[in-house]
Amino acid sequence: MKRITIRDVSERAGVSTAAVSYVLNGREGKVSPDTILKVRRAAEELNYIPDFSARSLANNKSKxxxxxxxxxxxxxxxxxxxxxxxxxxxxxxxxxxxxxxxxxxxxxxxxxxxxxxxxxxxxxxxxxxxxxxxxxxxxxxxxxxxxxxxxxxxxxxxxxxxxxDDELGGYLATKHFIDNGHTNIALVTGMIRKDGVVEKRFLGYKRALKEAGLFYHPDHVFEHSVTYEYGQEAARLIVTKYPEITAVFATSDLMAMGVLQGLRDEGKEVPEHVSVIGFDDISIARMCTPPLTTIMQDTxxxxxxxxxxxxxxxxxxxxxxxxxxxxxxLKLIERESVRNLSMNSDPIL
Amino acid sequence: MKRITIRDVSERAGVSTAAVSYVLNGREGKVSPDTILKVRRAAEELNYIPDFSARSLANNKSKxxxxxxxxxxxxxxxxxxxxxxxxxxxxxxxxxxxxxxxxxxxxxxxxxxxxxxxxxxxxxxxxxxxxxxxxxxxxxxxxxxxxxxxxxxxxxxxxxxxxxDDELGGYLATKHFIDNGHTNIALVTGMIRKDGVVEKRFLGYKRALKEAGLFYHPDHVFEHSVTYEYGQEAARLIVTKYPEITAVFATSDLMAMGVLQGLRDEGKEVPEHVSVIGFDDISIARMCTPPLTTIMQDTxxxxxxxxxxxxxxxxxxxxxxxxxxxxxxLKLIERESVRNLSMNSDPIL
DNA sequence: AATGTCCATTTAACCGGTTAACTATATGAT
DNA sequence: ATCATATAGTTAACCGGTTAAATGGACATT
Structure with missing residues (x-):
């Protein structure tokens, strides 16, 4: 069971290996239609499969x-x-x-x-x-x-x-909260690193606040790692230390899901007590409870x-x-994790 | 910026390429300690990195x-x-x-x-x-x-x-339901194909039923594709057509999450009205609402x-x-998606 | 001194392709 | 008829390694 090489094909077709190579790589005008046919047939019959290592070695393209x-x-x-x-x-x-x-x-x-x-x-x-x-x-x-x-x-x-446009994403999420009457909006995020996406989302968050005349409160930014677990922890912190917060923007859906769970652990309902927006619209965002309002990108x-x-x-x-x-x-997808505070005057449950 | 080859290294070390190759591949007893040193140093200094294509071509190992x-x-x-x-x-x-x-x-x-x-x-x-x-x-x-x-x-x-042991997994899940007083247990699964894992899980399911003297009801097997969406659909079917069912064993957590959502869509609570067990213990199993009881494998x-x-x-x-x-x-992880019917005589909400 | 062994090292063929340069033939221009 | 040009195909070097076989030197044996 030896490997079929280009030489086998060339012999069978009665041409040189160069001709075979030209045909198989579709070199224009180097070969006659007749040769093309012969080579194609021979390659077909032998079930020839080129070796990418050899090819890579010869022409420095590895695919x-x-x-x-x-x-x-x-x-x-x-x-x-x-x-x-x-x-x-x-x-x-x-x-x-x-x-x-x-x-x-x-x-x-x-x-x-x-x-x-x-x-x-x-x-x-x-x-x-x-x-x-x-x-x-x-x-x-x-x-x-x-x-x-x-x-x-x-x-x-x-x-x-x-x-x-991460900045826009951050802006849209925050704006959506503001439009729904929220004024104390937390940001839950991974490390804000220079040139990273969350830096931009953070900027958008601040822009929306500023535009609405809201005060940017550094204590309301919870920054650590992009994990479900940190989302959970941040939620606990929010409930226990910052009860004024009614809305949480998490810069990834995974964290948002953690926030959901953390809030629940602390006996808070979403969106009745606290509203949440995520980012990415990963497939499970629509599967969680409640389905997550999020910034959708078609990943x-x-x-x-x-x-x-x-x-x-x-x-x-x-x-x-x-x-x-x-x-x-990019766009904001409205699901069920955000409550409208301004219009809805139902008492909190 | 040409590539550093084994030849460059051999020249620098003042030996043949074969010697370099032997040293770098750790051929026992082929080279003197002195040569090893020279080659190592030269390779180091030149920052030599071997080309896997060439290597693959020569010794038919691609890594x-x-x-x-x-x-x-x-x-x-x-x-x-x-x-x-x-x-x-x-x-x-x-x-x-x-x-x-x-x-x-x-x-x-x-x-x-x-x-x-x-x-x-x-x-x-x-x-x-x-x-x-x-x-x-x-x-x-x-x-x-x-x-x-x-x-x-x-x-x-x-x-x-x-x-x-997929059969055991199916058995454990079903047994757990039975131990908790359930007798009408549905199976929600992808296509049951010969030699597939779900076939075995299905067998385990049947074994547990039989062992408990329960009747195996083919109508209670919902078989289609391994997707969240089908889980959802199966749940709807269960609620509307088979209200006698109080427990659903889904052969993958993804489907189980769909079931959760489908039940919720139909106004049923988990585990109050219907209990659910999944399979795999993917990371989001513990993140959903309620956290999913499932068969854990350390994937x-x-x-x-x-x-x-x-x-x-x-x-x-x-x-x-x-x-x-x-x-x-393999083991069953108890979370919060299964209700004990036998002991708990609370009226259904 | 001649021969055999061992060891370290080198030589060179080889892996399976690509492609520049070359050859041979046909075609066209003068 | 001669030369230039285009076309089709071949030759052989090359890519960067590996490795069987050959080489050569040191040492031991007879």
Missing amino acids: LIGVVIPQTEERKQLLLQNPFYSELICGIEARLRQSGYHMILSGVDKGEGYIDTSMQRNLDGAIIMGIYQESFYEDLKKAKMPIVLIDSYVYDSHFHVVGI VSRGIAAAERLLLAIENGSSDHPAEPAIMP | LIGVVIPQTEERKQLLLQNPFYSELICGIEARLRQSGYHMILSGVDKGEGYIDTSMQRNLDGAIIMGIYQESFYEDLKKAKMPIVLIDSYVYDSHFHVVGI VSRGIAAAERLLLAIENGSSDHPAEPAIMP
Whole structure:
């Protein structure tokens, strides 16, 4: 059961290996229709499947894309428990496969060592989700391959960006609370890092407050990690220490779900006592109790868009001058986790 | 910025490329300590990173593992919305990376064409999650690489299996209902396919019923697709057509969450009116309302175990005679979605 | 001194493709 | 008839490693 090589095909077709290679790669005007036919037939009959390693070695194209997601520091595992990443990956994988590319999925925490992977595998490009320390981006630049960033605002001429208007998202959520008569609005969020998405959402939050003439209260910002558990903890804090708060904007649905649970643990009803808005509209947002009002981004489409962008850059060989950031649409989805305080004068249960 | 090759290292160290290769691959007794030192230093100084394509071409080892998960037929996207797969992948990725392997994640529906991927990339092995049509397994056998199956019972001498005792899981869930005084217990499940996991869970369900002297009622089995939406639909059916049912065993947490929502849509409370048990203990099982009683399997560990098993098979070159199936532990986690009918004589709200 | 062994090292073929450069033939222009 | 050009196909070097076989030197044996 030896492997069928291009030589086998060339012999069977009665031509040189070069001819076979030209036919199989669709080189224009290098081969006659007759030869094309012979080669196609021979390849078909032998069920020839090219070896990507050999191909990669010869022409320095691996058809391999690195996909990076954050990982937990302690357990060295992918942060895939946040469905946000899963959904992105669905989109990315589907689009890549469609063009004959494959995806190598890796977790990264500090970003050290990823450059090795990229070199070893001769990656044609990479999609980086999440935000990392500066040095990682420096390494990525050295890699000299097209790179698409999702969820970080490192606007550098080396990087393509497929983002959303996070500032607007933060604004819309906060505004929605204000429109519903809320004035004490908490923000529950992961670490606010420079160039990260939550920084922008935070900015939008502040803008909405300011625009409405509301006071920005730093104590009402609960900042830690993007986990269900922290959402829960923040909710407890809110109930016990800041009872004036009637609305919580969580910068990810996962945290929002934690907030929901935390409030419940403390005997508060949503939205009767406290209203909650999330971010992302991951699929479980509509499944929780009550269904979560959230800022929707079409995550799967965003994954597809990121892959598309990357493929384009690869095929153009334009790793240098990326187009300007693609900004995907965004909107607030009203479900049942927000109560209208102004109109509804029902007494609290 | 040319690539550093083994030749560069050999020149710098003043030895042949063969010597470098031997040192870097730790060939015993082929090189003197002196040479080892020189090579190590040179490689270090040049920051040499080997090219896996070249290596793969030369020794037919790619250090690449194929990881396959089902995909939706319509949209050609990975079934990653079920966190069960995400969690497995977390475990797999972590373990593979630890040993210098990388993972190519692909979606597959009918299984056609995957064999091509495997050939093109010279995969060293594969981990297959989910269940597929017969022909896919036939293809896999031809691939002549170690393969680990998760979630299918194709006990063939070609395949390694890292499973759980699904029959027991089904039994435990059903038994728990019975112990709590339930006698009309519905089963909500994806398609019951031969050699699939749900077939076994179904068997466990029937065994528990029989053991308790309860009548197995085929109408109480709701079988369709493993989705939140179907769980919801099944719940509606149950409430409207089979009001005698007081307990629902869903064979995946995702479906169980749909059931929860469907019951709520119909104005039923869980567990006051209807009790629910899920399967898998995905992370959101404890996050939903009420927290879901479920059959816990440590999914991440199972991913790790699968990877471990595969690596072992690869390193032994033993693609032929797999050890017997590894069966991971299982237990019922009691949360708040089951009501005890027998002891608790509170009137229904 | 000749021969055999061992050890460390090198040589060079090989993996399976791609592609620049070359050859051979046909076509067209002068 | 001669030369230039275009077209179709081939040759062989090359990508960056691995590894069987050959080499060469040191040492021991007869």
